[in-house]
Amino acid sequence: MPLTFGDTFGDALRAELGSPTEVRSLSSSPRSQVWRVALPAEVRGRPRQAVVKHLVDGPGAAERYAREVAALGIAARSPAPVVPRLLATDPERRLLVLDHLDHHTPAPDWIVHYAESLARLHATAVPEDAGLLPRWQGPGETDIAAFLALAAALGAAVPAGVRDELEALVGRLDRAPGHALLHGDPCPGNDLHTIEGVRFVDFEQASLGSGLMELAYLRIGFPTCWCVTAAAEPLLARAERAYRTAWRAATGSELRVDGLVDACVGWLIRGDALVQRAHRDGTDHLARVPDEDWTWGTASARQRLVHRLGVVGALTAEDPLLGAVHVLTASMRGRMLARWPVLRPVPALRP
Numbered sequence: 425m426p427l428t429f430g431d432t433f434g435d436a437l438r439a440e441l442g443s444p445t446e447v448r449s450l451s452s453s454p455r456s457q458v459w460r461v462a463l464p465a466e467v468r469g470r471p472r473q474a475v476v477k478h479l480v481d482g483p484g485a486a487e488r489y490a491r492e493v494a495a496l497g498i499a500a501r502s503p504a505p506v507v508p509r510l511l512a513t514d515p516e517r518r519l520l521v522l523d524h525l526d527h528h529t530p531a532p533d534w535i536v537h538y539a540e541s542l543a544r545l546h547a548t549a550v551p552e553d554a555g556l557l558p559r560w561q562g563p564g565e566t567d568i569a570a571f572l573a574l575a576a577a578l579g580a581a582v583p584a585g586v587r588d589e590l591e592a593l594v595g596r597l598d599r600a601p602g603h604a605l606l607h608g609d610p611c612p613g614n615d616l617h618t619i620e621g622v623r624f625v626d627f628e629q630a631s632l633g634s635g636l637m638e639l640a641y642l643r644i645g646f647p648t649c650w651c652v653t654a655a656a657e658p659l660l661a662r663a664e665r666a667y668r669t670a671w672r673a674a675t676g677s678e679l680r681v682d683g684l685v686d687a688c689v690g691w692l693i694r695g696d697a698l699v700q701r702a703h704r705d706g707t708d709h710l711a712r713v714p715d716e717d718w719t720w721g722t723a724s725a726r727q728r729l730v731h732r733l734g735v736v737g738a739l740t741a742e743d744p745l746l747g748a749v750h751v752l753t754a755s756m757r758g759r760m761l762a763r764w765p766v767l768r769p770v771p772a773l774r775p
Contacts (some may be wrong), residue, residue, distance in 0.1 A: 429459050432478045432517055440512050441465070441521060442722055444476070454702065455488065455628065456480060460524055463511075473524035474511060479628070480518075488628035489518040491608075494556045495630035498605050499548050502674075506545040508616075525623055527616045530774060534742055535642055535655055539663040540616055540670040541622035546604035546635035547674035553603065553632060560633030561721075562608055563599035563694050571693040574710040579762070580755040586748035590693065593746070597690050600683055602634035609701075610638050611649030635679075638669055640687035643739075645731050645770055647697035650721025652728055652770045685739045689749060692732040698725045723770045726760065731770045733757035 429447050441466035450457040456479055463472040479489040493515075499507040508522040518722075531537070568590045575582050607614070608629025616623045642663050645652045655663070664681075671679045691697055695709035700720055703709075709725070717726045733753045740750035761767060 426749075428455050429461075429476070432457070432519060433476060434514060434517055434519075437512055437514050437519065444474070444677040450475070452477075452665060454480075455482060455485070471510055475508070475522045475524050477519060477522070477696075478519045481495055482695070485518060488492075489515070489520075491557060492520065492627040495605060495607075495627035496522075498553060498556065499545055499624075499627075501548045502544050504544055504621065505623060506541050506548070506621075508625060522625075525616050525618050528618065530612075530615075530617045533659060533662070534594045534774065535659060536666045537617065537622050537665040539639070539642065541609075541615075541624065542610060542638060543626055543635070543667040543670035544674055545607065546638070547671060549603050549605035549632055550722070551603050553605075557605075557630055557632050560631040560637055562600075562637075563594055563690050565591070567693045567695065568594065570695050570708045570710045573708075573715060575752060576754050577714045578756055578759040580752060580759050583748040583751045586752050589746055590689075593689055593749075596683070596686050597637075600634040600636070600686070602636075603632050604635035605684070606635070606638055608632050609648050610641060611615065611646055612651035612653075613649075634683060634687070635671070636681065636683045636687045637690070638676045639664065639681075640684055640691060643684075643735050644688045644691045645723075645728065645735070647691040647694070648701070649729075650700065651681075651774060652721065652723040653774050654729070654731055654770045654772055656772065683744065685736075685743055688732075688739055689736050689746065692736050698728055717764075722775060723762075724767075726764060727770050730757055730760050730767055733760070 433444060440676055444461035446462040448460045450458040450460055456477055459476045461474050461476055463474050465472045479485045493513055496507055496510045508525050510520060510522055512521040533614065572587065607624055607627060608631055609626065610624060614624060614626045616625060640662055645654055668679045696704040698709045713725060713729060717724045733756050737750060737753040737757060740746040
């Protein structure tokens with residue numbers, strides 16, 4: 425049962441920050457409670473506005489709290505802020521107190537500003553951070569098996585060698601170089617568009633790895649998110665250039681993007697990327713697609729899958745390592761559109 429604010433905000437935090445006033449509950453996932461409060465310390469002549477986040481009891485709560493605290497600490501290194509400032513913590517109660525940021529309606533080209541801040545976020549981690557957060561985990565053999573089973577159920581052409589290509593892909597993703605700070609769920613809603621730039625919140629799934637795994641979100645359609653969008657190609661190209669430019673400015677090195685196609689294929693074959701986090705429980709969600717469709721946020725499971733198949737089909741057209749995957753994804757997309765001709769494209773605009 426959710427606790428009241430008074431139950432969670434203990435004496436230690438009151439001694440450090442003072443007694444909060446103007447407590448207001450904010451919407452959050454079932455895994456947390458979030459409040460907006462006013463603290464006694466004044467900023468620009470008024471009480472400091474803050475956000476208090478409580479990770480509720482449940483499986484993995486302690487790990488999620490530790491990930492969030494560690495990620496916020498790493499991200500705070502950025503010269504241009506990319507996260508709210510962490511004001512205080514209470515590890516015993518799994519509480520974080522952060523500066524409140526005013527979110528404004530994102531501009532039509534919001535993914536460009538998003539990509540810039542995402543690159544700055546990724547660039548804050550250094551090799552010495554290894555061990556502070558787990559390594560990013562990609563798809564595995566069970567994902568390959570489920571994806572190929574779906575292809576067979578759809579009656580798609582499954583070319584020889586496609587399993588070998590997918591197994592090699594999984595291996596490349598496991599070995600993908602990089603020590604970037606990955607948000608874990610960099611979705612619309614976890615990005616705050618402020619007058620000073622985009623800031624990210626909710627780092628419960630943070631990890632370390634290749635930044636390409638999250639740069640791929642722009643093309644593949646925000647695979648862990650309720651809000652799927654498909655920007656036009658010119659806007660995607662601008663956003664990816666913005667990411668590379670911000671990465672270069674932050675690290676002094678050029679970004680190698682030869683793994684971006686692999687990252688997109690990796691998101692395609694993961695059935696868990698069709699459902700919200702609470703339902704990622706080992707169920708083979710790809711196996712459900714032939715018999716049922718379900719809506720999560722801005723798109724249905726079949727809409728999401730058709731979009732991702734189209735993206736991967738286009739990206740692999742000239743890829744020497746993924747020729748069979750190209751044939752398979754084109755066939756699967758064609759079979760889905762023939763079976764469900766009323767499927768609409770995913771939205772182009774963010775709600």
